Each structure stands twice: as structure tokens, then as C-alpha cells.
Amino acid sequence: MIWLALFIPLIAIIFVSVRFTKRISILEYILLFAIPLACIAIGKYASTYSQTHDIEYWNSFGVRAMYEEEWKERWTETETYTTTDGEGNTQTHTRIVTRNKTHPEQWSLFDDIEGSYSISKSYFEQICTLWSNRTFKDMQREENTSHTITKDGNAYVAIYDDLFDHTIPVCKQHTYENRIQCSKSVFNFEEVSDETKAQYKLFDYPPEDVFGFNPILGHSNQRASSILSHHNAHNGRRRQIHMMLLVFQDQSLEAGLFQESYWKGGNKNEFILCVGLKGNEIKWTRIISWTEQEELKIRVARKIKEMEKFDAVQVVSYMGEEIPSGFLRKKFADFNYLSVEPTMTAIWITFAITFIVTLVIMIIAINNECDFEGFIEKFGKRRHNRYNSFG
Amino acid sequence: MHKIAVWVIIAVIIVVALILTVMGIGYKNREVELRNQSVAQQEANKNIYDKTWKVVQMKAQIADKYAGEFKEIYTGLMDARYSADSGNNPAFKWIQEQSPNFSTELYKELGDSISGLRAEFARVQNRLIDIKREHENLRMKFPSKLFVGKREALDIQIVTSAKTEEVFNSEREDNVDLF
Numbered sequence: 001m002i003w004l005a006l007f008i009p010l011i012a013i014i015f016v017s018v019r020f021t022k023r024i025s026i027l028e029y030i031l032l033f034a035i036p037l038a039c040i041a042i043g044k045y046a047s048t049y050s051q052t053h054d055i056e057y058w059n060s061f062g063v064r065a066m067y068e069e070e071w072k073e074r075w076t077e078t079e080t081y082t083t084t085d086g087e088g089n090t091q092t093h094t095r096i097v098t099r100n101k102t103h104p105e106q107w108s109l110f111d112d113i114e115g116s117y118s119i120s121k122s123y124f125e126q127i128c129t130l131w132s133n134r135t136f137k138d139m140q141r142e143e144n145t146s147h148t149i150t151k152d153g154n155a156y157v158a159i160y161d162d163l164f165d166h167t168i169p170v171c172k173q174h175t176y177e178n179r180i181q182c183s184k185s186v187f188n189f190e191e192v193s194d195e196t197k198a199q200y201k202l203f204d205y206p207p208e209d210v211f212g213f214n215p216i217l218g219h220s221n222q223r224a225s226s227i228l229s230h231h232n233a234h235n236g237r238r239r240q241i242h243m244m245l246l247v248f249q250d251q252s253l254e255a256g257l258f259q260e261s262y263w264k265g266g267n268k269n270e271f272i273l274c275v276g277l278k279g280n281e282i283k284w285t286r287i288i289s290w291t292e293q294e295e296l297k298i299r300v301a302r303k304i305k306e307m308e309k310f311d312a313v314q315v316v317s318y319m320g321e322e323i324p325s326g327f328l329r330k331k332f333a334d335f336n337y338l339s340v341e342p343t344m345t346a347i348w349i350t351f352a353i354t355f356i357v358t359l360v361i362m363i364i365a366i367n368n369e370c371d372f373e374g375f376i377e378k379f380g381k382r383r384h385n386r387y388n389s390f391g
Numbered sequence: 392m393h394k395i396a397v398w399v400i401i402a403v404i405i406v407v408a409l410i411l412t413v414m415g416i417g418y419k420n421r422e423v424e425l426r427n428q429s430v431a432q433q434e435a436n437k438n439i440y441d442k443t444w445k446v447v448q449m450k451a452q453i454a455d456k457y458a459g460e461f462k463e464i465y466t467g468l469m470d471a472r473y474s475a476d477s478g479n480n481p482a483f484k485w486i487q488e489q490s491p492n493f494s495t496e497l498y499k500e501l502g503d504s505i506s507g508l509r510a511e512f513a514r515v516q517n518r519l520i521d522i523k524r525e526h527e528n529l530r531m532k533f534p535s536k537l538f539v540g541k542r543e544a545l546d547i548q549i550v551t552s553a554k555t556e557e558v559f560n561s562e563r564e565d566n567v568d569l570f
Binding site: 001003004006010013014017018021022029033184185186187292293294295296297298299302334337338339 | 503507524
């Protein structure tokens with residue numbers, strides 16, 4: 001539909017070719033078509049991207065922390081520069097210059113999916129204490145560079161000790177294409193109004209917090225949050241999973257259903273357990289996940305429901321032991337059969353922009369001095385000269 | 392009309408023809424893609440339905456066997472307990488000795504399997520319905536309608552029960568007594 005906007009520049013081209021035949025050059029005809037075409041393509045891409053763009057959380061864990069001391073290097077290089085004399089002639093010269101560079105001290109954490117994160121000095125010290133190791137590492141800077149090292153700096157490295165309780169979870173946002181959320185597919189969910197959201201106290205996704213992401217919403221238990229984060233961290237790379245626990249106090253099962261609709265079924269790597277409580281008693285459970293392991297979803301919901309009394313630590317421990325081994329992430333490429341059309345607003349905006357751009361180019365093309373015959377003459381003359389120069 | 396204008400109009404006509412050709416090829420390919428996908432999904436659905444029944448049957452057999460064997464063991468145990476030493480009061484034995492417990496876990500797992508497999512089957516059927524919806528959109532919406540509007544609608548098979556069909560045909564559901 002959006003491509004129909006192409007008729008605007010095409011009509012404009014016919015118009016100027018009839019009314020202003022001699023005032024438009026070939027290049028201007030091409031621009032009159034190509035620029036609006038680019039505008040339409042951008043409009044389509046932007047609208048599609050904004051509709052399908054979604055954010056998920058990737059989990060990993062720190063495997064190595066490193067402190068690098070400040071170090072300095074010096075080297076020389078040949079620089080080219082130009083000068084202009086009084087008569088306007090320019091000359092190119094070369095000169096040898098000495099460069100200095102200071103690499104400031106830095107603290108970093110490396111995770112198991114090859115990501116690296118800048119951390120504070122105090123956090124580095126905490127990690128070293130937690131993992132109870134810190135070894136000196138000679139960076140051998142002089143051997144790895146032809147530059148002169150004016151101040152040597154080495155590193156101190158701490159390695160993860162493989163203890164579950166000593167896990168440093170890393171949770172990072174990542175974008176992916178989600179065609180479901182904007183489609184009219186039977187798999188899509190109804191829109192949830194603000195009133196419903198307030199009535200059932202539905203949750204929003206927590207903001208990104210790389211080292212402090214809390215996977216439990218609606219209930220505060222530091223120990224349980226930590227256990228679930230650790231399980232997420234250890235299964236992030238292996239099982240591509242992100243588990244969350246949502247606790248609804250004094251809400252009916254409808255809250256779980258609306259939460260699923262509000263989050264459009266969750267992200268592709270998520271396994272979200274919703275638990276409805278009355279006091280400390282588990283009244284209902286619901287799983288939100290795109291995984292096709294339906295039996296796993298039903299079993300987990302049943303087992304948690306059977307616990308009767310809510311104990312966050314017990315629940316997350318069960319989740320960590322039971323879910324990752326049976327979880328298989330849904331491949332969203334399965335939804336590639338869904339077509340995503342630009343929204344009507346995007347189509348109208350693209351039509352308006354195309355019209356304005358076409359009009360502006362048309363006015364410029366008519367009013368400038370470049371005309372069809374002049375362009376042909378100039379182009380033909382240049383070609384003629386080129387052929388002459390080749391003899 | 393000036394010669395240049397004529398050439399420009401010819402060029403525009405060529406560009407429009409080119410755009411229409413590219414659009415036509417795109418829509419026709421997409422229509423074929425959806426048609427093939429629906430055929431493949433239909434076959435996959437048969438497979439999943441077959442798997443559903445086999446798994447449920449097998450698990451049910453295991454549960455049955457467990458129940459049968461438990462009954463045999465339990466009956467034998469009780470007979471022996473109450474017949475061999477009839478002089479003592481059996482009520483005290485009941486209190487002192489631990490009886491074997493019948494585990495309902497197998498039945499619960501069977502229930503999970505049935506629910507899970509039915510949910511899986513419902514999902515793949517929904518996917519087929521969704522593919523048909525996409526195909527219908529392609530056939531009926533402008534501008535794709537101009538190119539593939541005359542193609543046949545997809546013929547999909549959705550498995551439901553006679554009860555469901557009856558309810559939808561009559562638009563009545565009277566039998567709602569739970570007890």
C-alpha cells in the first residue's frame with residue numbers, strides 16, 4: 001500500500017516533462033524519482049521496525065574480573081599536511097610526529113557469553129573477596145607492540161570459583177524481531193487498558209539493571225531473588241532462558257490472564273510463573289511462556305499449586321531445578337509467515353513527506369539553470385573530449 | 392508534444408510496468424509460500440495428533456498396570472495379614488505396621504500429559520488457522536487482490552468433536568449442569 005506513494009513522483013515527472021520540457025535535465029528527472037523512492041523505503045522500514053522491535057533479557061554470569069593498571073605508550077608516525085603559498089598553490093608535505101597515549105586504569109567483568117562490562121573499583125574488590133582469589137598478570141605490553149612503553153601497567157585477575165552461591169549474574173537487554181505483537185494473528189493478545197492494568201495491579205517489565213536485575217515482582221525476598229537470578233545466569237547461554245516470578249496478592253486468576261495479554265505472551269526466551277496468593281496461601285498459578293513444551297508448563301503450574309503455602313525460596317528453587325532442563329525456546333522465525341504492514345498513520349505521513357519532497361525537488365529543478373539540452377550538450381561534449389584524449 | 396516529453400512518459404510507463412511486475416511476482420510467491428506452508432502444517436498436525444494418542448495410551452497403560460499390580464500386592468498383603476495370625480487383633484496391626492501407599496503421581500503425570508498434548512495440538516491447529524487468515528488477507532486485500540485475488544482459498548482441516556460441531560451449528564449449549 002505504502003508503495004503507491006510512488007505515483008506522486010511519477011505524476012510529477014510527467015507534469016514537468018510536459019509543462020517545463022526544456023528546463024529539466026536528465027539528472028533532475030532521476031532525482032525526482034530516486035529521492036521520493038528513498039523516502040518511501042525509509043518510511044516503510046521505520047514503520048515495520050517500530051512495530052516489530054521488542055526487547056528481551058539475556059542472562060549470563062561473570063567468569064573473570066580484571067583490574068588493569070594505568071599504562072602509557074609513545075610512538076612516532078609520518079603525518080601528511082598541505083600548505084598554500086601566496087599565489088594559491090597548494091603543496092603536500094610530510095613530517096614525523098611523536099604521539100603519546102595514556103591508558104587509564106580500568107576494572108572490568110567478563111561473562112560466559114563473551115561480553116565485557118566496566119565495573120567500579122569497589123565492585124571489583126567485592127568480587128575478589130567473594131571468589132577468594134586474585135592473581136597478578138604480566139600484560140607483556142612491550143612484547144605485543146612496536147610502540148615504546150613509557151609507563152608499564154599490568155593486571156590483576158580474579159576467576160569465578162564455580163560455587164553457585166558465588167555467581168555474579170549479568171542481565172542485559174537485547175533487541176529482537178517480534179512479529180506477533182503487531183499482527184492480527186490468532187496468537188496475538190487483546191490490548192489491556194490502563195483501567196484494567198490498575199485494577200489487577202499488573203506489572204511492567206523492570207528497567208535494565210545489568211548486575212542487579214530482580215526477577216521477582218510483587219514480592220520482596222532477597223534470598224529468593226538471588227537464587228532465581230543465579231539459575232537464570234547459569235542457564236542463559238545453555239538454555240536461552242529467562243525465568244521470572246510474578247506474585248499477585250488478593251487477585252483472581254484473571255490477573256494472570258491479563259498479565260499475559262499485557263506482556264503479549266512475554267518475550268521469546270521467557271518462562272514466567274504467575275502466582276495468586278490470599279495471605280500466604282497459593283490460590284492459583286499460571287505460566288506465561290512461548291515455549292512449546294506444554295507439558296512442562298502444566299506440570300510446573302500444578303506442582304507450585306500443590307505447595308499450598310507460598311515460600312518464595314522453595315518456589316524459585318523448584319523453578320531452577322525443574323524448568324531449564326525441559327525448556328526449549330520458541331523460534332520466532334516460525335512467525336515469519338505473518339506479514340507486517342505499515343500502520344495507516346505511517347502511510348499517511350509517508351504520502352505527505354513524499355508529496356512535499358517531490359514538490360521541493362520539482363520547484364528547484366524548474367528554477368535552476370540546468371536544462372535538458374544543456375545537460376546533453378555538456379555531457380556530450382565531455383564524452384567527446386574524453387574520446388579525443390584517448391586518441 | 393515535445394519529443395523529450397514523449398520519451399519521459401514512455402520511461403514512466405516502463406517504470407510503472409516494472410513496479411507492477413515486481414509486485415506481482417512478490418505477491419504470487421507469497422501466495423505459493425502460504426499454500427505450501429498450510430499443506431506442510433496439515434501433515435505436521437496429523438503427526439502431532441498421532442503422537443498425542445500414542446503417548447496418552449502408553450502412559451494410561453503404565454498407570455493401569457501400576458494400579459493392577461498394586462491391587463494384587465495390596466490384596467495379597469492384607470489377606471496374609473488377616474488370615475495367618477487371626478488370634479491377634481488386626482486393628483493394632485493396622486496401627487503398628489506401615490501399609491504400602493498408592494501413589495497418585497502417575498495419574499497426575501498422565502493428566503499433565505493429556506493437557507499438555509491437547510494444548511500442543513490446539514496450538515498447531517491455531518497455526519494452520521492463522522496461515523489461512525494470512526492467505527485470505529492476501530487474496531482479499533488491495534493491492535495484492537489484483538494479482539492473487541482469483542487464486543483458490545486454502546482448504547484446511549480442523550479436528551473438532553461432534554459435540555462442538557453440534558453446539559456451533561445449533562448455536563445452543565444447554566447441557567451446562569456440573570453435577
